[in-house]
Amino acid sequence: MKYLRKYNENINSFDVDFAIAKIQEHFPFEKVKEMLDKEVLEWTPENGDYSHFSNGEAESAIINYLIDWYSDKYPSSYSEENQDILMSAIQKCYNFLNY
Numbered sequence: 001m002k003y004l005r006k007y008n009e010n011i012n013s014f015d016v017d018f019a020i021a022k023i024q025e026h027f028p029f030e031k032v033k034e035m036l037d038k039e040v041l042e043w044t045p046e047n048g049d050y051s052h053f054s055n056g057e058a059e060s061a062i063i064n065y066l067i068d069w070y071s072d073k074y075p076s077s078y079s080e081e082n083q084d085i086l087m088s089a090i091q092k093c094y095n096f097l098n099y
Contacts (some may be wrong), residue, residue: 014082015060016089022074023066024093032094056099063090063097 016031039058044050050058061062067086071078091098 009059013084014077014079016082016085019070019078019086020089020093023070023090026069026073027066029094031063032066033067033096036096052076054099059097059099082099 036058039061040050043054043058066089067083070086
């Protein structure tokens with residue numbers, strides 16, 4: 001029984017609520033916050049402040065990572081056409097990823 005997938009995991013159409021639920025399940029709020037903090041360090045100049053030089057690169061990298069994870073985990077229900085929908089849903093869910 002443990003090898004059976006849940007009913008919703010077998011669907012072939014994109015459901016943004018399902019996608020966000022799975023992303024939140026695997027990437028809790030604090031984990032994403034830590035990921036962003038590490039990514040910000042990569043984009044911050046040595047003598048600068050990220051907020052002054054930022055064009056949202058770190059936030060975009062994290063969002064793309066979450067979308068890539070979901071598309072790899074559930075390829076049958078995701079397509080590139082849904083990227084903008086999923087991106088805005090992620091930004092609503094993890095409000096610190098707005099840039």
